[in-house]
Amino acid sequence: xxxxxxxxxxxxxxxxxxxxxxxxxxxxxxxxxxxxxxxxxxxxxxxxxxxxxxxxxxxxxxxxxxxxxxxxxxxxxxxxxxxxxxxxxxxxxxxxxxxxxxxxxxxxxxxxxxxxxxxxxxxxxxxxxxxxxxxxxxxxxxxxxxxxxxxxxxxxxxxxxxxxxxxxxxxxxxxxxxxxxxxxxxxxxxxxxxxxxxxxxxxxxxxxxxxxxxxxxxxxxxxxxxxxxxxxxxxxxxxxxxxxxxxxxxxxxxxxxxxxxxxxxxxxxxxxxxxxxxxxxxxxxxxxxxxxxxxxxxxxxxxxxxxxxxxxxxxxxxxxxxxxxxxxxxxxxxxxxxxxxxxxxxxxxxxxxxxxxxxxxxxxxxxxxxxxxxxxxxxxxxxxx
Amino acid sequence: xxxxxxxxxxxxxxxxxxxxxxxxxxxxxxxxxxxxxxxxxxxxxxxxxxxxxxxxxxxxxxxxxxxxxxxxxxxxxxxxxxxxxxxxxxxxxxxxxxxxxxxxxxxxxxxxxxxxxxxxxxxxxxxxxxxxxxxxxxxxxxxxxxxxxxxxxxxxxxxxxxxxxxxxxxxxxxxxxxxxxxxxxxxxxxxxxxxxxxxxxxxxxxxxxxxxxxxxxxxxxxxxxxxxxxxxxxxxxxxxxxxxxxxxxxxxxxxxxxxxxxxxxxxxxxxxxxxxxxxxxxxxxxxxxxxxxxxxxxxxxxxxxxxxxxxxxxxxxxxxxxxxxxxxxxxxxxxxxxxxxxxxxxxxxxxxxxxxxxxxxxxxxxxxxxxxxxxxxxxxxxxxx
Numbered sequence: 001x002x003x004x005x006x007x008x009x010x011x012x013x014x015x016x017x018x019x020x021x022x023x024x025x026x027x028x029x030x031x032x033x034x035x036x037x038x039x040x041x042x043x044x045x046x047x048x049x050x051x052x053x054x055x056x057x058x059x060x061x062x063x064x065x066x067x068x069x070x071x072x073x074x075x076x077x078x079x080x081x082x083x084x085x086x087x088x089x090x091x092x093x094x095x096x097x098x099x100x101x102x103x104x105x106x107x108x109x110x111x112x113x114x115x116x117x118x119x120x121x122x123x124x125x126x127x128x129x130x131x132x133x134x135x136x137x138x139x140x141x142x143x144x145x146x147x148x149x150x151x152x153x154x155x156x157x158x159x160x161x162x163x164x165x166x167x168x169x170x171x172x173x174x175x176x177x178x179x180x181x182x183x184x185x186x187x188x189x190x191x192x193x194x195x196x197x198x199x200x201x202x203x204x205x206x207x208x209x210x211x212x213x214x215x216x217x218x219x220x221x222x223x224x225x226x227x228x229x230x231x232x233x234x235x236x237x238x239x240x241x242x243x244x245x246x247x248x249x250x251x252x253x254x255x256x257x258x259x260x261x262x263x264x265x266x267x268x269x270x271x272x273x274x275x276x277x278x279x280x281x282x283x284x285x286x287x288x289x290x291x292x293x294x295x296x297x298x299x300x301x302x303x304x305x306x307x308x309x310x311x312x313x314x315x316x317x318x319x320x321x322x323x324x325x326x327x328x329x330x331x332x333x334x335x336x337x338x339x340x341x342x343x344x345x346x347x348x349x350x351x352x353x354x355x356x357x358x359x360x361x362x363x364x365x366x367x368x369x370x371x372x373x374x375x376x377x378x379x380x381x382x383x384x385x
Numbered sequence: 386x387x388x389x390x391x392x393x394x395x396x397x398x399x400x401x402x403x404x405x406x407x408x409x410x411x412x413x414x415x416x417x418x419x420x421x422x423x424x425x426x427x428x429x430x431x432x433x434x435x436x437x438x439x440x441x442x443x444x445x446x447x448x449x450x451x452x453x454x455x456x457x458x459x460x461x462x463x464x465x466x467x468x469x470x471x472x473x474x475x476x477x478x479x480x481x482x483x484x485x486x487x488x489x490x491x492x493x494x495x496x497x498x499x500x501x502x503x504x505x506x507x508x509x510x511x512x513x514x515x516x517x518x519x520x521x522x523x524x525x526x527x528x529x530x531x532x533x534x535x536x537x538x539x540x541x542x543x544x545x546x547x548x549x550x551x552x553x554x555x556x557x558x559x560x561x562x563x564x565x566x567x568x569x570x571x572x573x574x575x576x577x578x579x580x581x582x583x584x585x586x587x588x589x590x591x592x593x594x595x596x597x598x599x600x601x602x603x604x605x606x607x608x609x610x611x612x613x614x615x616x617x618x619x620x621x622x623x624x625x626x627x628x629x630x631x632x633x634x635x636x637x638x639x640x641x642x643x644x645x646x647x648x649x650x651x652x653x654x655x656x657x658x659x660x661x662x663x664x665x666x667x668x669x670x671x672x673x674x675x676x677x678x679x680x681x682x683x684x685x686x687x688x689x690x691x692x693x694x695x696x697x698x699x700x701x702x703x704x705x706x707x708x709x710x711x712x713x714x715x716x717x718x719x720x721x722x723x724x725x726x727x728x729x730x731x732x733x734x735x736x737x738x739x740x741x742x743x744x745x746x747x748x749x750x751x752x753x754x755x756x757x758x759x760x761x762x763x764x765x766x767x768x769x770x
Contacts, residue, residue: 006608050435223391262647
């Protein structure tokens with residue numbers, strides 16, 4: 001196992017350095033490094049259950065870091081735009097994915113899953129690029145993150161519906177309403193209550209009677225909220241993001257970030273490499289599968305970009321382009337939906353490879369585009385800068 | 386899985402804080418926290434394979450940190466004493482453990498494993514206490530660490546012999562000599578060659594063309610050497626310790642330690658809690674088992690303390706007491722030997738519980754004693770202090 005951890009970190013670092021020198025986003029280098037050491041090419045490393053835990057912690061610490069850089073007031077300011085982007089960017093991919101799958105003769109259950117796989121943006125990927133470019137404070141970035149959280153809540157609801165139909169042929173509206181209520185209550189309680197508590201007692205993580213270092217209490221909060229979010233059916237990263245936002249209210253935030261930085265350097269490479277490990281190049285040898293992949297990827301890009309771009313026009317021409325592009329990557333979320341569909345028996349064989357492929361292609365094409373868009377527009381200073 | 390990681394860290398932190406307030410070593414609080422959340426009491430967390438990986442990384446980063454604090458010259462200075470302590474502290478427990486098991490009617494194979502389980506000191510436990518007390522630079526501490534490395538090499542050789550006898554009824558001397566040769570060559574090559582390379586190019590981890598931060602390259606080196614050490618049959622922690630010693634030669638070691646500190650805060654609690662998770666209180670309900678545990682623990686303490694104390698008399702009265710006591714904990718090493726013996730089919734049922742119990746009891750009794758010994762003796766400044 002140590003060998004696998006070593007190989008993943010080494011490959012990630014090499015891919016990272018090569019892509020930085022090419023002027024490309026480092027995370028693409030890390031994903032491709034995963035493809036190369038994975039089962040498709042060298043077969044040095046398998047996507048094992050333990051690596052999946054490290055990958056999960058990777059995206060958890062990534063979003064914790066994003067949360068640390070985010071103030072509640074930043075999110076509030078773009079709130080209505082984020083809601084418009086999140087909702088419209090959820091409906092179109094869902095309907096289009098469902099309709100396309102039906103048109104190709106898939107069953108209703110399968111088509112629901114294809115729709116679901118097109119819904120949720122991977123905020124991890126976009127966040128990593130925005131962080132890398134130091135653009136996390138821009139209004140576009142805050143809109144993307146807010147919309148992605150909303151989008152994830154909606155996708156979670158829809159996935160519960162789709163899984164209910166696939167398993168029992170129907171849905172229990174009451175139980176879904178309960179799940180939705182709990183999710184919204186959790187997000188509101190932590191985002192509003194948690195930040196207020198820490199803002200009121202900014203020394204809570206530094207209190208010497210708790211700890212000589214604020215790191216471990218904050219990491220425990222992060223893992224705890226991530227675990228709760230996962231338990232209630234939300235993505236764990238939403239809990240981690242909220243935890244970061246709460247901790248960001250603490251005293252001496254700058255020193256605190258320095259303490260978290262090494263965890264942020266250590267874990268996220270596992271997340272990116274793990275995405276690469278899931279690539280099955282062999283499944284793409286078939287021309288029909290390749291065509292399906294191209295079609296569904298195009299659909300995924302257009303149906304996400306257009307509504308997000310239109311819904312954020314109020315931010316200005318370039319910023320709305322950034323929002324549209326930034327919402328496109330499906331990353332690990334599409335892979336997770338495909339996995340759930342596979343377990344439920346409705347996403348099988350080449351369709352599984354197509355959905356995973358779509359998730360990865362949308363993930364690979366976005367970072368260079370975002371980078372060139374943001375390179376051209378100097379970061380608009382946030383209210384705190 | 387996130388829930389398990391959260392519970393382990395939370396329990397570790399609570400145990401840690403309680404024991405600090407009691408004036409006791411924090412790691413005992415963490416081990417007992419593991420007992421309480423483990424299968425024996427609350428059964429919140431099982432010692433799963435993934436937690437074992439986190440525990441392994443915990444002790445790897447612990448020894449990496451110890452290596453960072455150790456200079457090759459420090460080890461050289463106490464070299465001959467460390468060799469005497471390591472060799473004599475290996476022979477007596479081995480012979481006594483074997484003889485005792487034979488006297489109680491165990492087979493030769495089983496008795497060899499009992500002897501092997503008594504041999505190897507858990508340098509992780511003693512290091513953690515010495516680190517905690519800021520006493521890592523004392524001559525006693527350096528002697529313990531040097532002796533524990535030697536002791537581990539000898540134990541590894543003996544374990545290969547015992548496993549060979551248990552599995553095939555004989556040993557292949559040539560293959561064992563090859564393993565010994567490779568191990569010694571690895572340790573010497575890394576300790577002498579690696580430190581020289583870094584001493585010559587102290588910027589190697591800071592070179593901007595490699596990385597904006599020296600952390601990841603150093604962590605990769607640590608995992609790589611740990612993996613190699615494990616592959617050739619040594620403990621992974623020996624590789625990690627050597628990696629730390631190599632990296633310690635780098636420029637700007639102080640800043641570097643600040644970067645590693647968060648990993649050192651995050652992972653080691655998993656190691657200590659995992660030891661606690663392995664406790665099976667139920668197996669100790671039998672009076673015969675309890676008596677065997679008391680007997681073997683007494684044997685383990687005496688046969689390790691006496692030779693280590695005598696062999697280090699040249700360090701002075703108190704320092705030699707510290708060395709004798711510091712060599713006593715068997716920690717994870719005893720548990721690992723019991724596990725190998727269990728896989729080989731020669732350590733079964735209550736004997737397994739007794740050996741694991743001995744490992745944990747020797748681990749729990751040492752830290753308070755060390756603390757009171759070192760509290761009474763102000764740390765003798767090392768050559769660099």
